[in-house]
Each structure stands twice: as structure tokens, then as C-alpha cells.
Amino acid sequence: MPFVTTDDGVDIYYKDWGSPDAQPIMFHHGWPLSADDWDAQMLFFLEHGYRVIASDRRGHGRSSQVGTGHDMDHYASDASAVVEHLDLRGAIHIGHSTGGGQVARYVANFGEPQRRVAKAILVSSVPPLMVQTDANPEGTPISVFDGFRSALAANRAEFYQAVAAGPFYGFNRPGVTLSEPVVANWWRQGMMGSALAHYLGIAAFSETDQTEDLKAISVPVLVTQGDDDQVVPYKDASLKQHELLSNSTLKIYEGYPHGMLTTHADVINPDLLAFIRQ
Numbered sequence: 552m553p554f555v556t557t558d559d560g561v562d563i564y565y566k567d568w569g570s571p572d573a574q575p576i577m578f579h580h581g582w583p584l585s586a587d588d589w590d591a592q593m594l595f596f597l598e599h600g601y602r603v604i605a606s607d608r609r610g611h612g613r614s615s616q617v618g619t620g621h622d623m624d625h626y627a628s629d630a631s632a633v634v635e636h637l638d639l640r641g642a643i644h645i646g647h648s649t650g651g652g653q654v655a656r657y658v659a660n661f662g663e664p665q666r667r668v669a670k671a672i673l674v675s676s677v678p679p680l681m682v683q684t685d686a687n688p689e690g691t692p693i694s695v696f697d698g699f700r701s702a703l704a705a706n707r708a709e710f711y712q713a714v715a716a717g718p719f720y721g722f723n724r725p726g727v728t729l730s731e732p733v734v735a736n737w738w739r740q741g742m743m744g745s746a747l748a749h750y751l752g753i754a755a756f757s758e759t760d761q762t763e764d765l766k767a768i769s770v771p772v773l774v775t776q777g778d779d780d781q782v783v784p785y786k787d788a789s790l791k792q793h794e795l796l797s798n799s800t801l802k803i804y805e806g807y808p809h810g811m812l813t814t815h816a817d818v819i820n821p822d823l824l825a826f827i828r829q
Contacts (some may be wrong), residue, residue, distance in 0.1 A: 552613060555636040557629055559620060564613035565633050568593060569602035574669075575639045576827070578605040579630065579657075581648030581675075582756055583711070583749040584740040585612030588647070591816045592823070599824060606633045608653070610748020612740065621751035623759045627656035634667060641669045643827055647812055648783060649756040651676020659767040672773040672823060675780055675809050678761035679791050689787055696757045703750055711741040718781035721808030733813060765795035772799040773826040775819075777807025800826065 554562040566586050576596050578589040586605035593603040607614040609629055610621055620629075630653055634642065644662065646654030651673040662668030683690035702710040715737035716722055722729040741749070774796065776789040785803060793801040802822065804811060812819055 554614075555632050557609075557632045559625075561609050561617050561620065561629065562615045563606050563609060563629050563633060565604060565606035565637075566593070567602070567604050567637060569597050569600075571602060573600055573602040575602045575604060575637075575642040577630070577634065577639065577642055577644050578603070579644065579646035579650030579653045580605065580608065580611070581650050582752050583611060583744055584737065585743060587612070587736075587740055588813075592645070592812065592820060595816070595820045596824070604633065604637065604639065606630065607744075608649075608748075608752075610752070611744040613743070616745035616748065618747055621748050622755045623652055623656045623761070626653040626755070627660055630654075630657045631661040631665075634661070640667050642667060643670050643672065644668055645672040645674065645823065646676055647674045648809065649677055649752065652678050652756060652759060652761055655761050655764040655768065658770065659764040663768065663770060668770055670771045670773070670827065671768065672775070672826065673789075673792055674812060674819075675776045675783055675785075676774075676788060676792065677756045677759075677783055678765055678788065679795060680760045680762065681757040681783065681787070691757070691784070691787075693757075696753050699753050700750055703746065703753075707746055707749070708738070708742065711738050715741075718809065720810040720814050721779060721781065723781075724779070724808075737810075762795060765792055766797075769797055771826075771829075772796050773802065773823070774799050775802040775804070775822070777804045777809070777811045779806050780809045782809035 580588045585607045589605045644654045655678050683692045715734040774792045776785040
């Protein structure tokens with residue numbers, strides 16, 4: 552399997568499909584998943600002539616289950632290691648949830664300074680800051696994230712089942728039919744990774760202030776989210792991202808859940824393609 556080794560000795564797994572001469576699109580997955588969460592998008596864009604790349608974050612999927620570096624700085628640096636290894640230029644970077652935070656930090660600190668990125672897309676993403684603070688009073692109370700940590704430590708398998716079968720895809724909403732295969736695939740990806748990486752990653756996605764990352768980005772960015780996102784409230788995420796970014800397009804989907812890339816891929820994928828082709 553293809554891996555790149557980072558400066559601190561972590562093996563990062565990646566997928567790389569398509570012609571090396573095609574414009575690259577790199578996908579950044581959410582917590583606690585893996586590159587597999589992007590399969591529907593990777594196949595779609597591959598069919599439309601793009602080179603598609605996705606990596607497993609450290610401690611997730613097939614990457615090394617190390618005990619250190621579970622923070623946005625290392626996430627972005629690891630992504631940059633893959634980009635530099637493959638020498639990707641003129642790339643589109645698409646991130647979902649925690650992966651959106653990874654994209655924002657990567658583009659601000661590596662992609663734009665190295666002139667390797669053309670556009671970015673943030674889907675149901677965590678920036679600028681999820682947790683409630685004095686400066687961010689409308690954020691989510693820290694007690695919610697402490698609850699995540701407690702549930703993960705007590706019984707990770709049950710916790711992941713409950714997340715996937717409930718708020719992540721909106722399967723807890725009236726009239727929404729639960730898909731057992733979708734839940735099983737989410738659970739499979741989560742359980743592949745390290746419990747420690749996932750535990751420490753909760754602080755990374757919830758307590759990292761990425762306001763300055765967003766302000767530093769100048770390439771065109773599509774910001775998109777569902778207004779029934781029960782994981783990352785869209786008013787605290789997408790609306791603020793749009794305000795902080797200097798060159799962004801905002802698209803909110805009525806009634807779509809956090810995992811809309813899976814539940815509504817037939818709608819989302821063509822919209823992402825349209826933005827990329829602009």
C-alpha cells in the first residue's frame with residue numbers, strides 16, 4: 552500500500568487514482584473516519600477526468616497509530632507531506648468536518664505559501680471554533696465534548712454506532728429511513744483507527760481556533776453545509792467561515808445532515824464539480 556513517512560516518522564497512507572497529468576483533487580476526511588469516506592466523490596471526479604487523492608489522518612484508518620501529534624498543526628503538516636511527495640500543483644482541496652479544519656490550516660500554512668493550491672471546498676466543517684468560550688459565547692459547551700470523550704473511553708464501539716445511526720446522517724429525524732450499510736461503513740472506518748488518536752482528536756476539532764487560518768486564505772473557497780447539521784451547527788461554522796474568508800461562495804442545503812456527502816451525493820457532487828469548473 553502507498554505510504555509517505557513524515558518528518559517525525561509517521562507513515563501516512565494515501566490513495567492516488569487517475570492520470571498524473573490531470574488536475575489533482577485532494578480529499579480530507581472527518582473524525583474518526585478514513586479516506587474511504589470519500590469513495591463516492593473520488594469515483595465521481597475520477598470519471599470526470601481528475602486525479603483524486605485521499606489520505607488517512609495519523610492515527611486513523613491505515614496510517615500509523617502513534618501517540619503524538621493529534622492536533623491541527625500536525626494534521627496539516629501530514630497533508631503537506633503527501634502533497635509534496637506526489638508533487639501536486641494547482642490542486643483543489645476538499646475537507647469535510649474535521650477535514651475542513653485540516654484544509655484551512657494546510658492551505659493557509661502550506662498550500663498558498665508554496666503556490667500548490669488553486670481552490671478549496673469546506674463541507675460541514677469545524678472552523679473557525681466549535682467550543683464555547685468568553686470570546687465565542689455562541690459555541691458548543693465544553694461539557695458536550697467531555698461527554699464525547701467519556702463515551703469513547705467507556706465503550707467506543709457503542710458510541711460510534713450511536714453517532715452513525717443518529718445525528719451524523721440525520722437518521723434520528725422523523726421520516727428518515729436508516730441505512731444499516733451506511734452505519735456499518737461508518738463504524739468500520741472508525742474502529743480501524745486508534746482510540747487514543749480519536750480521543751485526543753476531539754480537542755483538535757473542537758478547541759482549535761482557526762480564525763486566522765480563514766483570514767489568511769485568498770484562493771476561491773466554496774463553503775457548504777446543511778441547515779439540519781446536528782454535529783456542527785451551520786450558523787457557528789459555515790456562516791462564520793463565509794464572513795472570515797476573503798473570496799468565498801456560500802451554499803446552504805435545506806434539511807441536509809452533517810453526513811450529506813453520503814446521503815445526498817447525487818446533489819452535492821455535481822455542485823462541487825460546478826464550483827471547481829468555474
